[in-house]
Amino acid sequence: MKKYLSFFRIRFLNSLQYRxxxxxxxxxxFFWGGMLVLMYRAFYRADAAAFPMAFQQTASxxxxxxxFLWLFMTWGYDNEIFxxxxxxxxxxxxxxxxxxxxxxxxxxAANRSAGAFLRCIPVxxxxxxxxxxxxxxxxxxxxTLLLFLMTLVLGFFTMLAFQMLAYILxxxxxxxxxxxxxxxxxxxxxxxGLIPIPFMPQxxxxxxxxxxxxxxxxxxxxxxxxxxxxxxxxNAVILQLFWxxxxxxxxxxxxxxxxxxxxxxxG
Amino acid sequence: MRxxxxxxxxxLRGLMEYRASFVMTLLSQFVSSFTGVLAVYFMMERFHxxxxxxxxxxxxxxxxxxxxxxxxxxxxxxxxxFSSMLGNGQFDRMLVRPRGIVFQVVAxxxxxxxxxxxxxxxxxxxxxxxxxxxxxxxxxxxxxxxxVVCGMLVFSGLFIIYASICFFTIQGLxxxxxxxxxxxxxxxxxxxxxxxxxxxxxxxIVPLALFQYYPFLYLIGRSRWRGYxxxxxxxxxxxxxxxxLWRVGLRHYRSTGS
Numbered sequence: 001m002k003k004y005l006s007f008f009r010i011r012f013l014n015s016l017q018y019r020x021x022x023x024x025x026x027x028x029x030f031f032w033g034g035m036l037v038l039m040y041r042a043f044y045r046a047d048a049a050a051f052p053m054a055f056q057q058t059a060s061x062x063x064x065x066x067x068f069l070w071l072f073m074t075w076g077y078d079n080e081i082f083x084x085x086x087x088x089x090x091x092x093x094x095x096x097x098x099x100x101x102x103x104x105x106x107x108x109a110a111n112r113s114a115g116a117f118l119r120c121i122p123v124x125x126x127x128x129x130x131x132x133x134x135x136x137x138x139x140x141x142x143x144t145l146l147l148f149l150m151t152l153v154l155g156f157f158t159m160l161a162f163q164m165l166a167y168i169l170x171x172x173x174x175x176x177x178x179x180x181x182x183x184x185x186x187x188x189x190x191x192x193g194l195i196p197i198p199f200m201p202q203x204x205x206x207x208x209x210x211x212x213x214x215x216x217x218x219x220x221x222x223x224x225x226x227x228x229x230x231x232x233x234x235n236a237v238i239l240q241l242f243w244x245x246x247x248x249x250x251x252x253x254x255x256x257x258x259x260x261x262x263x264x265x266x267g
Numbered sequence: 268m269r270x271x272x273x274x275x276x277x278x279l280r281g282l283m284e285y286r287a288s289f290v291m292t293l294l295s296q297f298v299s300s301f302t303g304v305l306a307v308y309f310m311m312e313r314f315h316x317x318x319x320x321x322x323x324x325x326x327x328x329x330x331x332x333x334x335x336x337x338x339x340x341x342x343x344x345x346x347x348x349f350s351s352m353l354g355n356g357q358f359d360r361m362l363v364r365p366r367g368i369v370f371q372v373v374a375x376x377x378x379x380x381x382x383x384x385x386x387x388x389x390x391x392x393x394x395x396x397x398x399x400x401x402x403x404x405x406x407x408x409x410x411x412x413x414x415v416v417c418g419m420l421v422f423s424g425l426f427i428i429y430a431s432i433c434f435f436t437i438q439g440l441x442x443x444x445x446x447x448x449x450x451x452x453x454x455x456x457x458x459x460x461x462x463x464x465x466x467x468x469x470x471x472i473v474p475l476a477l478f479q480y481y482p483f484l485y486l487i488g489r490s491r492w493r494g495y496x497x498x499x500x501x502x503x504x505x506x507x508x509x510x511x512l513w514r515v516g517l518r519h520y521r522s523t524g525s
Binding site for chain 1: 288292295296298303314315317456
């Protein structure tokens with residue numbers, strides 16, 4: 001926890017230095033969110049009956065997604081880590097008193113949450129102030145809000161654990177671009193980053209619900225808008241915990257095997 | 268022009284040295300833009316039409332924008348990486364060479380790895396051209412060609428603006444991505460679906476709709492007015508402010524000294 005906090009502080013202060021970049025990022029997110037809401041409006045007008053949820057729920061999903069983009073974007077890799085692996089500076093990491101896996105995991109968690117922290121407040125505030133069906137709605141109870149926060153954190157960890165696999169894969173491929181790009185875009189689509197999972201065909205939804213992808217942004221956002229509740233929610237949380245544990249386990253095991261192959265030559 | 272082909276051939280040869288990596292990047296580009304198609308497919312399957320456009324029609328529009336964008340990215344990519352060119356002094360070397368600056372920037376980088384997207388656009392066209400129910404008379408073919416070519420030029424204009432801003436800031440400003448990447452992403456659907464204000468914005472300010480929406484109306488036979496055919500040419504007016512900004516930036520330029 002202390003390590004996480006110190007990483008968080010470094011990153012937070014660092015990103016405060018690049019305020020122009022943060023403003024630019026925010027502008028992009030407002031634009032992106034606004035356009036998406038307008039797009040769903042067009043579909044809503046085309047056939048309201050085919051809409052899998054209320055319009056405002058969709059709008060809220062879009063705005064939450066934009067607000068917490070930094071937590072869940074699958075393409076946000078840390079190039080430093082790739083460089084460490086391909087150029088061999090990982091040797092320094094191995095000399096540190098924390099396991100490499102935990103180190104990278106914490107660093108990722110800190111970087112992303114620091115980025116999200118800066119950006120989510122304006123997006124949430126402005127989208128909340130937007131006129132009724134287009135803006136962000138309030139959750140229906142305090143309990144929902146707490147459940148949202150809980151699944152948000154767990155979903156964030158699941159996402160990170162999934163992404164760790166992409167880093168570990170680079171130990172074997174040494175060229176980071178191809179595989180990680182496919183992983184990022186496929187992951188984005190399957191976790192409901194392009195269109196929310198309820199908009200996909202029923203069969204696909206049934207399958208996706210069982211995968212770790214549904215445990216990432218899909219679950220917290222849909223808990224917030226009240227789309228998942230009751231028994232369904234309990235099941236989803238259990239699955240989420242399972243996938244988080246499984247991904248962490250696999251990642252740890254795998255990195256140990258990968259590291260066994262690493263030869264540090266000195267010099 | 269001959270010089271450009273020389274450059275081009277060199278890139279091609281360089282690329283073929285790393286063929287496996289090239290094919291991988293191409294493939295991953297293809298896969299990654301495929302999820303976009305899939306998203307459109309799922310939406311259209313659920314709702315059937317949007318603003319009266321059918322799935323093949325939307326795809327036609329999608330492919331036009333995608334093709335225009337990826338062509339622009341292929342050939343005018345030099346402007347996209349301009350900030351690093353300024354940063355590492357490569358640009359200073361260009362200034363002392365006896366060729367046009369724009370030419371050199373354009374020729375400095377031909378990014379064929381972007382062909383993955385182009386390939387995607389071609390595949391979608393293969394499906395959408397017959398399926399959209401357009402009878403492909405010569406004037407309609409001409410319209411489509413104009414849409415793609417002018418679209419490419421408008422996107423290139425946006426890249427030039429992006430590069431021109433670098434003259435002042437050295438760092439690239441990411442907000443222009445709203446119009447390049449955003450134009451590509453949201454241009455999947457005809458701009459009219461986002462409402463009147465958005466359409467107006469993309470007509471008069473950043474004229475993406477001039478090559479995407481208006482000629483498209485003529486193409487699919489929603490409008491019989493032939494004037495729409497030539498609307499893509501109007502979008503080329505956008506290149507004037509781009510060129511002015513570039514000139515101003517160039518005059519303002521001071522080397523970073525590295």
